[in-house]
Amino acid sequence: MGDWIVVPIVLPAVMAALIVLAVRHDIILQRVFSITATVALVAVTLSLLVYASGNGPEMYALSDWPAPFGIVLVLDRLSAMMVFLTSLLGLGVVLFASSEWDQRGKHFHALFQFQLMGVNGAFLTGDIFNLFVFFEVLLIASYGLMLHGAGAERLKAGMQYVVINLTGSSLFLIGVGMIYSVTGTLNMADLAIQVTNVASGDAALLRAGALILLLVFCVKAALVPVHFWLPGTYANAPAPVAALFAIMTKVGAYCVLRVYSMAFGDTAGDMAWLAAPYVLPAALVTLVLGMTGVLAAKRLNSLIAFSVIGSMGTLLIAIGLFTPEAISAGLYYMLHSTFSAAALFLIADLVVSRRGQFGDSLHTAPRFHQTGFLAVLFFIGAIGMAGMPPLSGFIGKLQILDAARDSDAMVWIWSIILVTSLMCIVGFGRAGSVLFWKSASVDGEITVEGAKWPVLPIIASCGMVSGLIALTIFAGPITEYLNGVAAQLFDTSHYIEAVLGANALSLVGQ
Amino acid sequence: MIKRYLPHPLLTLVLLVVWVFLVNEVSAGAVIFGLILAIIIPLITASFWQDRPRLRNVYGICEYGLIVLWDILVANVIVAGLILFRKTESLESKSVVVPLDLTSPEAITTLAGTITMTPGTVTIDLSADAKSLLVHCLHAPDPQSVVDDIKNRYERRLKEIFE
Amino acid sequence: MEFLVASSIGLLTTCGTYLLLRGRTFPVVVGLALLSYAVNVFLFAMGRLTINMPPILREGVTEYTDPLPQALVLTAIVISFGMTALIVVLSIRTFLEIGNDHVDGRPVGAPSEAGDKN
């Protein structure tokens, strides 16, 4: 695909800069620019996806320096899928925000495009330090977006989000530093080779560094015990931003998958599957805590936020198994949970904006405008998130359960996933009942000034929901693609050859 | 015309010298490039520094500079002596007032700077209408002589340079 | 020399972490700043310590220190500068919005002044 590989990064960056430079005073033009760019991004990433599904990994050497000396981007099935997912999600979010949200503060669209750039960069890069840079890009853009429009609770939560992630960034550097200090490389493919060459006396340092890095990724992926930033952040972020953040946790999961299946995977000798003993138990606890939070939530947004934690737990259970089947299942669930979290946050915002002063508190309030329509949307979103049939969440969970069959922790995995599903069902049932049913027993109706049928937000929410439906209907072909992704992940030699040249692998062990 | 494109000729000269200092070599390339910068930068910064008085008395500047340099050397030795060899209790520190005849801010600033750099005195404040300097003396048994010294030795010369 | 650097990094980390764990925004920000010093030096020291071998190519000189960690640290410094700027502004913005600079979890609107917890 050549230069197209870098387009998902450069296009949003330039577009954001252009928005700041040329149209920062005109919200309509900002929207036009932003939406156009996102649509173009969808097109580009789709063609990347199509290309990647038919070809092996492809490297793009920035500045024309050969790997591992310069920075490379790598397009493989996984990264193509992730950038496509990002752009789809981004399109929904930007549509939603373009109705009204983007006016509540400054620079929404510029920050949004930068955010897309950061996320895409994180997915495409093949260099750990460059990954750090893109982490920072996406984080700082997310700080800006998270604080969009301000407000006391949001600022308070934002403070925590920023500080925790800054600490995480420090840890990232420490981890990268330790890895570089014993392997002398930053390129992921090269790392996979160097890991096998590390002197035995140095291995302890490498392990420590790699695990610290794992912790950082887990911070992003909101894995217990480093998930604390998520509930406050997601619950208090502006709705479109919270929806966009659905992909942020996935970045963490992606990195776990990428780094620990490539550099510390099968080929890593003593260090093979370094992350596995840590990820799986933590993911199980995460799932439990997340769903406990769902049951405990007193606010709609924190309910959804905790359910996101839970879904990250589920996802990382699958990833933590580190088998091709489980990863394929996990990736399916990842697609699902991205859409369902986004859908729920968007729908929740439609609800909240109609509840006037009652906001998102789960207390009885009178009816509001469009209760029925929103109830349907919410119901669909909720069954998606809870993993109830017939939507993709159920299929995803089935696949994960199925893939966990051979695991030693099978009993734990199964029982926790199933029990927490119930907690999630109960939690969402309570919430839906309060929001949409109890209101019928209260007299009066809340009337909130503003658009009766906000077209773009409804299109966006329905778009997310239809994403879930599409995932369900096309589960077969999608799973087939994902199996290909997982197979490619496990067959690291192609990736390494694509990056380092055909004879790179012959140097292993020398 | 010249004024428009060369608002501060002296500044341009100074900048050219600074550039040569910076690149640390006196070559044609360096000078030409420095000259370009020395012309452009005053143009850019002109709005920050409009209608400033011109300095004409080049001889006066040189004389003043040498005197001050010498005084600085002396001042250092004197202050070092005071610090090292006098008991702190025996130092007669006090603030004195120096009424000013100068009116240009640049001149006043130069004077205040000179005072600070020279023996035993530091300019610590200026009256709000810029007509007096408050000078702190580290050891001044005779405050009036300090004031006279300042007025005669520096202010007079500055007046010639600036006004 | 290595010991001095290592202990300095350790000390910076310790102090940064301690301040990071305080319950007000300002010490937290300062703690982050100290921590980022520690991390920057850490990353820098990855290339091992050398004296007077700056990675600036000179005729006849063959020994240079590892330039890559330096480049990485530069990037890290700039990034942490941006982050610090943001968090500084965020902390005053939060302070203005909620009237106190606590980060120890008391809800918005709870009594804030120092006297209530001494």
Next chain:
Amino acid sequence: MPFVVELIISLLIVIGGLFLLVGSFGMIKLRDLLPRLHAPTKASTVGLGGVLIASMLFFWIERGKFTIHELLITLFIFLTAPITANLIAKAYMLLNVDPNKELPPSKQNEGWATFDPIGPEGYDPSEEYQEKET
């Protein structure tokens, strides 16, 4: 390198070092800020100047290259030292000196700039001292 030049350089370095030391020593020896202010602002100029001239000489003789950029630092220091001294003194006086008692009057229409604003009205920090006394 000729011995004399080497000697001069060494002397300059030693003198510079000594003056820097004295400047900082004065800062801890003297008992109050205003006297302290004298020490570093002065001693340091010569201290630093000595070192800089030593450097110039050293590179001139040693490298055969006449280096002048040290002068730039000197220029900066000369330009800035009085300002910092002035501002530090103002900061000190604002918080620690009673303008009505401890400072001589300005003998002009307006008082000292730190305490008296220009013009007829405005906030006057010196009033706070009067209030404190009453």
Next chain:
Amino acid sequence: MIDYALNFGFICVALALLMNLYRLTVGPTTADRVLAVDTMAINAIALLVLYGIGKATAMYFEGALLFAMFGFVSTVAYCKFVLRGDIIE
């Protein structure tokens, strides 16, 4: 001989820095502390220049220059803060 002088210079500057540090931590007034930091910057420049002589390289000159410039700016900022609270008003 220059080496001895340099060592002497290093020691002087080092002691001076320690004294500055003493003043910085002990105070008592904020102005004292600002003065200490300002002097520290001056001493640091001297240290750099001495080091440059010691290593016979001009590599550190820019460092010294920026120290001079930025030392001034930060001192001014501190003073302005004490004087006016708002340093950009």
Next chain:
Amino acid sequence: MSLTLIVLLPFIGAVLPAIMIRAGRNACATATGSVTLLALILLMAKAPAVIAGEVFQVSYSWLPELGLNVTFFLDGLGLLFATLILGIGLLIIIYARFYLSKDDPMGRFYVFLLLFQGAMVGIVLSDNILLLLIFWELTSLSSFLLIGYWKHLPEGRQGARMALAVTGAGGLAMIAGMLILGDIVGSYDLTVILQNAGLIQASPMYLPALILILLGCFTKSAQFPFHFWLPHAMAAPTPVSAYLHSATMVKAGIFLMARMWPVLSGTPEWFYIVATAGLVTMVLGAWIAIFKHDLKGLLAYSTVSHLGLVTMLLGFGTPMAAVAGVFHIINHATFKAALFMTAGIIDHETGTRDIRRFGGLLNLMPIAGTIGIITAASMAGIIPLNGFISKEMMLEEAWHTMWLDQNWVVPLLATVGALFSVAYSFRFIFHVWLGKPRDENLPHHPHDPPFGMWAPPALLTVLVVLIGLFPAAIAGPLVAATAGAVIGGELPEYHLSLWHGLTPALGMSVIAIIGGSLLLMRHGGLMSATANLSRPDAKAMFDCGMAKAVALSRLVSDNLHNGSLQRYLAITIIGSIGIGLSGFYAQPDFQSGTRELLEVSPPAAIGWLLLVVTCIASVFMHHNRLLTLLLVGVVGLIVSLGFIYLSAPDLALTQISVEVVTVILMLLALNILPKETPKESLPGRKMRDGIVSIAAGLGVGGAIWAIMTRDLPNTISSYHLANSKTEGGGTNVVNVILVDFRGFDTFGEIIVLGIAALSIFALIETVTQGEAAKRLANWVVSNRRSADRHPMMMVVATRVMLPLSLMVGVYIFLRGHNEPGGGFIAGLVVSVALVMQYMASGFGWTQNRMKVNYHGMIGLGVIAAAITGVSAWVAGLPFLTSGFVHVHLPIVGEFELASAMGFDLGVFLTVVGAVMLALAKLSQVERMAEHVEINTEPMDHDPSLSAAPAATPGKEA
């Protein structure tokens, strides 16, 4: 194909009511009914073939990887259930049309109903157990919606949630069970599974799978101990109760047991679990039913009891029992649906469902009464109705059944169950229809309902009678086909008829009828006796359990996520130390390094000492914030000195420039924030934090010590050193790495800066709203303030410094590629030079003289960098590829032009724009707080302009 259509029709048709409701209630009901009717017709078209033994099957691939495919098959069992579902569904649709009042949103009702119908049909026709699971959970969801249909009623909402929780839980258990089953067999296809009974029963996973599947069945079919949710689901409109809770959904569990009967039954485990649960449910449900005053409550518990009966029969595991069970399913569906509809009629007509207020209703509403009495009699098992026949068969089977080697347990309890059953059935007859009216003041005056409402139960009643009279003729083929499907083999010898002669079962039946009648006569006394018994109230227990679960969740969740950043960070840090150590010590293979160490020089030692003192001071004196700031500044100073000492001039320059800007930022912030940090940490907390931070310090320090003491491996940077000059065109390798080798990092880095500035701008932009604006408006300047805002000396000095600094900036920028420096440092130098102007002459005056917009500068910078990168595409090279040429000009001499400079220019612009935007915007907050006027003059008083009026200093607060 048409099989799929049967399943899909209700789902597709579910949109019809939503649309048709606009055309009126009749149209809506007609549309809904025709959907169901169509499906029923399609089904019936296949019925003869199925009864003849044929099995229809269709299959579509959906998710073959998982073994989840859309496959349906239709055999006798499926036919029976599908007929019940669609047939009764059709009746219910008609009934509901008249039952629902005008205020009820009928369209929504029918949508839910059709969804449910589709899900049910899906269950009974699925040939894939995963697909079955999907439909299974769908019934839970749609029944949740139906039960909660009257959302204004709290009972409805709670009942719905309870049903969802219980059946949902069962469904989840079943997922596990099904997955195990599929694992044992190696296929999720039901037809395959059904042929592998031996394999399954021999598997060690048989028991877990059995239990899990049965959990699903029992919860769905309200078997003991999960029976409690069903009565509360009665809050739903009566058509729902009639449909879901008599005819269909509760039978889903039964269906599944029947479906799995060939592979799961026949083992002792199956017998003891299923039969016992059924037996207990039958007796218990019946007993409770006797004492229910709510008409629907009585029917609900009777349903529980009858479902227990069927369960028990299936549990017996004998083919004959299975036949009896199947037959009773049919019978129960007919009479119970009719009974519910009758109850609905009573409710509808009288406005109450309290049995104690009824009596003699037969006179008032004869048609409904007749229907009610006949069907209730069938429920009681009175000859010659269909209930009698299946009950007889049940008792017959019970008679032969041993339970723990005791032959009396099952018969006795079965008789008792039948006896209770008679009692409540008679209670329904005598207390409602017969006797004298007990309450004259019923809410409405009852009379017979409209035809549409009584016709459906009447039709069912006809069936009740006909099956009773001619069982073999009417139900025979269906029973045979169904039972054949259940048993999966040869049917036993059986005879469907009213009279089997004088069998033990007949005796038991007689005992039951007589006993039941006696019991009813003593009803009043029993009532008061049992009223005093404290029976466990399942709903209260469930609610209490739920509340406890929620409370526990809150306890855990809220206490864990208490919003304390301190805790979060402490955990994060402890976690990182822990994981790092665990990695380090995972294997005892660590070896200390052998690298030759550098000597400690005096300046280094002094620097170290300074750093140590400053750090420690910064911790112990952190309550004084300004001092902390000064100390941190010193740390920065020492760190930059250290960088210079350790061969990193670029780093030192960057560090020191960043330092200053940071200090300015912090000072701006500190003016708003409190100047002191109060001492509020308790000693314990300090201790904890101290330990954590020392551990962190030791960890990081130890790691770096271990690293620095070993030799550097071959790193990729040797390539950088080798190619920097020749390929990258610069001698400063660090800079070449930054703008070329790893230019992409730098591209990201300046974007970070740009975003930071934009975020800061956006953040402060909102300061004019809400609480913050109020606080700023009421801001009181706490400290003493100097009177001069813009000291003259400073103004003059900075004016001179500006061009000098710009010159330095240009110099630093230009030399970057070859010597320490570069766009970033130059940007900071220029920014600082500009900030100096702001500090000296104030924002207003300076801003007037700034001709550039900082936003634009950021955008321009990023675009400049991007364009430099993209321009490589023109040459067919990848993004950011750099090129350089040596240009020779006369006089000037030779100099190098590198495209990396364009990139560096982008860096420069972004840095200046970002820093200035952030600082300028931040200072806006200060000005709002301080309430100062914008200054228009560079200094407070210009003595050279003595004639001019004095500049106005700001008004102070």
